[in-house]
Amino acid sequence: MQTRREAKEALFEQFARVTKALGSPRRLELIDLLAQGERSVEALARSTDTNLTTVSAHLQALRRANLVATRRDGTRIYYRLAGPDVGALYVQVQRIAEAHLPDLPAVATAFLGEDDSEEIGREELLRRLQDGSVTVIDVRPGEEYASGHIPGAMSIPLGQLAERLGEIPAGTDVVATCRGPYCVLSHDAVRILHDHGITARRLSDGVLEWSAASLPLERAGA
Incomplete structure (x- = not known):
């Protein structure tokens, strides 16, 4: 039977799924682009000057945390933010960085x-x-x-x-x-x-x- 401590750790592990998914500069850049509208994997690779394999891996990490959603059109897969709250979270990350990171302005x-x-x-x-x-x-x-x-x-x-x-x-x-x-x-x-x-x-x-x-x-x- 699960102990109270184990249950608490499992709870915070769920919260950490979001922060782990955001814990990459390239994934934040992808969110920045997807905040502007739906994009194909190929379009995201071009915009970030990154190969398809790497972009796909980052997108899968975001998808596992349910921060992005997809649709298929033939053989092409399109990604979008899972909801406006994901965009709002990204904005809040920027505001916190502005408030607490003295290196940011430079x-x-x-x-x-x-x-x-x-x-x-x-x-x-x-x-x-x-x-x-x-x-x-x-x-x-x-x-x-x-x-x-x-x-x-x-x-x-x-x-x-x-x-x-x-x-x-x-x-x-x-x-x-x-x-x-x-x-x-x-x-x-x-x-x-x-x-x-x-x-x-x-x-x-x-x-x-x-x-x-x-x-x-x-x-x-x-």
Whole structure:
């Protein structure tokens, strides 16, 4: 018969299944991508510059903890987060790291570059969207935009931005949005826009945080 101690250890082992699944930088990167929408294994491998075997192994670890779910389309398997609570957990991991890890700012700057651009918060952006005084450009890849984007945002993936500047309405305030506060795409977008004489800011977080705050998203074709 199981002792009380054994039962308690079994209980905490269940909790540890979640933390063990999250205990890998690459698996957190996969969650970061899946927070933007469903992806195939092949697409995740391309986005993370990782071979299929390694990506599949990481996805299986996440699946064993029920943090991701799958669907099959022919021979291709697509992954998605098991629920919005998984995305919220990922956001909370970032907030805890910000609050308790003194090395984080320097590491973030090494990746994102010096933060020399202005940012705008969700509430101000929502207000300005409602009064029509801002142009929002979503610089994520097109499939992420299609999965869910801020209402009214234009899709201009970062790699196309320099050649599509003429599509941005002249004389409007511009806000670049991407995946979240540690997404380099919006930082680079603002630099490109500034280099071409266009004043721009970036959303302080991203689509995941926007959705977590119960703000509306649009989906392509909806």
